[in-house]
Amino acid sequence: MNNTKMISRFSLFKRMVLFAIIISMLCTMLSACSSSGDDEDTATVGENGVVYVYNYGDYVDPDVVDMFEEETGIKVIYDTFDTNEEMYPIISSSSVKYDVVGAGDYMVEKMIQNDLLSEINHDNVPNFKYASEMCLEFAEGYDPGNVYSMPYTWGTVGILYNSRNIPDGEITLWSDLWKDKYYDDIMMMDSLRDGLMIPLKILGCSCNTSNEDEISKAADKLIEQKELVYKYATDAIRDLLLNESANIGVIYSGEAIYCQEDDEDMHYVLPEEGSNIWFDTWTIPKVAENKENAEKWINFMYRPDIALKTYEYLHYGTPNVEAEKMIAELYPEDFENPALFPDESLIAKCETYHYLGKETDAIYNKYWKKFKAS
Amino acid sequence: MNKKALSAPYVIWIIGGTLIPLALMLYYGLTDGEGSFTLSNILAIGEPGHLKALLTALLLAAVSTLICFLLAFPIAVLLRRVKRAKGLIIFLFLLPMWMNFLLRTMAWQVLLEKGGVINSIISWLGFEKLRLINTPGAVIMGMVYDFLPFMLLPINNAVSKIALSTTEAAYDLGASEMQVVFKVVLPLSVPGIVSGITMVFVPALTTFVISNMLGGGKIYLIGNIIEQEFTVGDNWNLGAGLSIVMMVFILISMLFIAKFDKDVEEDLAI
Incomplete structure (x- = not known):
C-alpha cells in the first residue's frame, strides 16, 4: 500500500517534470521565433547600426547596397517578398520590425489607411528635391504630399x-x-x-x-x-x-x-x-526601430548617381530628374522606346491603382x- | 516513464504541427472578418464558381487516380514474377522522386509548351504544332507523373506479399491466367490498392501547383480557389472555411474506403 502510493507520487512528480519540460520547450520555441530578429541584430550590426529592408527580390542593385554600407557604415539586412499581398500581413502584424519597406502605390494607400506607416522626415531626405513633376502628380493620388512614401521606380x-x-x-x-x-x-x-x-x-x-x-x-x-x-x-x-x-x-x-x-x-x-x-515606393513602417537609417537609405536611393545605377540595373522608370538627364546623355536611344519613356499623351491616360x-x-x-x- | 519521455517530442510535434494549426483553421473558418461566428464560409462551397472548381477537381483527381491504378497494377502483377532485377526496377520508378516535385512539373512545362521540346520536334517533322499544355489533359498528365509512385509502392507491396503457392493453387484448380489475376491477385491486393487510391486521390484533389503550372491559369481547381483566398483575395476566413469543407470531404472518402477495405477483408476471411 505504502509502496504503491510512493510509486504513484513518484510518477506524478515525473509527469510534472515532463509537463514543465514541454512548456519550457514551447516557450523557447515561441521566443526563438519572435526574437530571431534581435539575435541577428547583435550578430551583424554595422558601426552605425543596421537597417532592415523588406522589398521585392532582386530589386536593388547589389553594388548599390555595398556602396551604401561602405559610405554610411550601416549594415543592410535585405529580406524579400514576391508580392505586396504577401508583404502586407507581415507588416500589419509587425511580426518583424522592418525599417524600410518597398510598397506599391495602392499598398501605400492601404497601409496609410490602416495606420501602419510613419511619416518620413523630409529634412532627412534632402535628395527628394530631385523627384520629377510627373511622379509628384501621380503620388497625389495615393499619398498626397509624399508624407509616407517616396517613389523608387515606375x-x-x-x-x-x-x-x-x-x-x-x-x-x-x-x-x-x-x-x-x-x-x-x-x-x-x-x-x-x-x-x-x-x-x-x-x-x-x-x-x-x-x-x-x-x-x-x-x-x-x-x-x-x-x-x-x-x-x-x-x-x-x-x-x-x-x-x-x-x-x-x-x-x-x-x-x-x-x-x-x-x-x-x-x-x-x-x-x-x-x-x-505604377509606382513602387519606399515607406517606413510605424514599428521601425532604425527610422533615421531608413531615411538615410531613401536619401541614398535618391542620389542621382545611385538612381542612374538603379536604372541601369532594373530598367524601370526613375523618379529622379537628374538621373533622367544623365540617361538622355548616356542612352539617347532609350527615349525612343515606349517601354522606357512612353509618350506623355499616353501617360496622361494612365491611372495608378487605388x-x-x-x-x-x-x-x-x-x-x-x-x-x-x- | 521511459515511454512517456520518448513520446514528448511527438506530443510537441502534434500540438505544434497539427492541433494548433487545426484550431486556427477552425477559428478562421467559422468566423467572419470581425471575429463573430458564422457558417457562411463553409456554406460558400455551394456558390457556382466554387462548386464548379470542386467538381473539376473531383473529376481530374478521379481520372488521374484511375490512370495511376491502371499503370501500377499491371506492373505490380508483372513484377511479382520477376526474380532478379526487381529491386532495380522499383528503384527506377522511384528515382524521379529524388528530384523536387516543382522542378519535375516545370520540366513538363518545358516539354509541353508550344515553343517547347515536343512541339519543336513535331514542327521539325513538318506537322502542325499541337495544343498540349494549358489543357485538362496536361494537368492530368502532371498529376499522374507526380503521384504514380504513391500508387505503385503500396500495390506492389500488397501484390508481392501474395504467396506464390496461392496462385499456384488457383492454376492447379484450373483457373486461367486472367482468372488468377482478377479473382485471386486483385482481391488479395485490395488493402494496397485502397491506400494507393487515398495517397493519389487526396493530393490530386487538393493540388493547386500542378493546375497552375500545367493549366496555364485556365484550369481552376478548388485548391486554386483556396490558395487565391489566402493570397490575392486576402480573405483567410473563406479560405479556411473551404479548407474545412475539403477536409470533411477527404475524411468521408477515407471512411468510405476504410469500410470498403474492411468488408473485403471480412469477405476474404470467410
Missing part, C-alpha cells in the same frame, strides 16, 4: 509582341487582344487588378471603379476572351514570348525591356485606351473568381 503595363510573326504596328489597342486571328497566341496577366484593368479600360471605365455593373461587364469580357488565350501567367510571360510559345503578351514595361535585350524584334505598345501606371477598401475588393474578388472558374 512603369506601365502594356503589350509586347513578336514583330517577326505579328506585323509591326498591327496592335495598338487592348481590344486588339480580342481578335479571333490571335487564337492561342495571347498571354494575359494572371493577377486580379491587372487582369480586370484591361477590359475596364476597353469599356472606357476607370480601373478603380467601384461600380459593380462595370466590374461585372469587365469580367464577362474576360470570359469572352478566354478561348483565345494561350496562358494566364505573370512571370512566365517573358520567357514564353522569347521561346515563341506565343507571340503576344501583356507585360510590365520593365519585363519588356528584359525581353528586348534578348530579342530586338519584341515591340512594346502602351495601348491607346490607357493603362495602369486601394479600394474591403467592400470593393470583395466585389473585384467575386468577379475575378467568376471569370477564373468559368
Whole structure:
C-alpha cells in the first residue's frame, strides 16, 4: 500500500517534470521565433547600426547596397517578398520590425489607411528635391504630399509582341487582344487588378471603379476572351514570348525591356485606351526601430548617381530628374522606346491603382473568381 | 516513464504541427472578418464558381487516380514474377522522386509548351504544332507523373506479399491466367490498392501547383480557389472555411474506403 502510493507520487512528480519540460520547450520555441530578429541584430550590426529592408527580390542593385554600407557604415539586412499581398500581413502584424519597406502605390494607400506607416522626415531626405513633376502628380493620388512614401521606380503595363510573326504596328489597342486571328497566341496577366484593368479600360471605365455593373461587364469580357488565350501567367510571360510559345503578351514595361535585350524584334505598345501606371515606393513602417537609417537609405536611393545605377540595373522608370538627364546623355536611344519613356499623351491616360477598401475588393474578388472558374 | 519521455517530442510535434494549426483553421473558418461566428464560409462551397472548381477537381483527381491504378497494377502483377532485377526496377520508378516535385512539373512545362521540346520536334517533322499544355489533359498528365509512385509502392507491396503457392493453387484448380489475376491477385491486393487510391486521390484533389503550372491559369481547381483566398483575395476566413469543407470531404472518402477495405477483408476471411 505504502509502496504503491510512493510509486504513484513518484510518477506524478515525473509527469510534472515532463509537463514543465514541454512548456519550457514551447516557450523557447515561441521566443526563438519572435526574437530571431534581435539575435541577428547583435550578430551583424554595422558601426552605425543596421537597417532592415523588406522589398521585392532582386530589386536593388547589389553594388548599390555595398556602396551604401561602405559610405554610411550601416549594415543592410535585405529580406524579400514576391508580392505586396504577401508583404502586407507581415507588416500589419509587425511580426518583424522592418525599417524600410518597398510598397506599391495602392499598398501605400492601404497601409496609410490602416495606420501602419510613419511619416518620413523630409529634412532627412534632402535628395527628394530631385523627384520629377510627373511622379509628384501621380503620388497625389495615393499619398498626397509624399508624407509616407517616396517613389523608387515606375512603369506601365502594356503589350509586347513578336514583330517577326505579328506585323509591326498591327496592335495598338487592348481590344486588339480580342481578335479571333490571335487564337492561342495571347498571354494575359494572371493577377486580379491587372487582369480586370484591361477590359475596364476597353469599356472606357476607370480601373478603380467601384461600380459593380462595370466590374461585372469587365469580367464577362474576360470570359469572352478566354478561348483565345494561350496562358494566364505573370512571370512566365517573358520567357514564353522569347521561346515563341506565343507571340503576344501583356507585360510590365520593365519585363519588356528584359525581353528586348534578348530579342530586338519584341515591340512594346502602351495601348491607346490607357493603362495602369505604377509606382513602387519606399515607406517606413510605424514599428521601425532604425527610422533615421531608413531615411538615410531613401536619401541614398535618391542620389542621382545611385538612381542612374538603379536604372541601369532594373530598367524601370526613375523618379529622379537628374538621373533622367544623365540617361538622355548616356542612352539617347532609350527615349525612343515606349517601354522606357512612353509618350506623355499616353501617360496622361494612365491611372495608378487605388486601394479600394474591403467592400470593393470583395466585389473585384467575386468577379475575378467568376471569370477564373468559368 | 521511459515511454512517456520518448513520446514528448511527438506530443510537441502534434500540438505544434497539427492541433494548433487545426484550431486556427477552425477559428478562421467559422468566423467572419470581425471575429463573430458564422457558417457562411463553409456554406460558400455551394456558390457556382466554387462548386464548379470542386467538381473539376473531383473529376481530374478521379481520372488521374484511375490512370495511376491502371499503370501500377499491371506492373505490380508483372513484377511479382520477376526474380532478379526487381529491386532495380522499383528503384527506377522511384528515382524521379529524388528530384523536387516543382522542378519535375516545370520540366513538363518545358516539354509541353508550344515553343517547347515536343512541339519543336513535331514542327521539325513538318506537322502542325499541337495544343498540349494549358489543357485538362496536361494537368492530368502532371498529376499522374507526380503521384504514380504513391500508387505503385503500396500495390506492389500488397501484390508481392501474395504467396506464390496461392496462385499456384488457383492454376492447379484450373483457373486461367486472367482468372488468377482478377479473382485471386486483385482481391488479395485490395488493402494496397485502397491506400494507393487515398495517397493519389487526396493530393490530386487538393493540388493547386500542378493546375497552375500545367493549366496555364485556365484550369481552376478548388485548391486554386483556396490558395487565391489566402493570397490575392486576402480573405483567410473563406479560405479556411473551404479548407474545412475539403477536409470533411477527404475524411468521408477515407471512411468510405476504410469500410470498403474492411468488408473485403471480412469477405476474404470467410
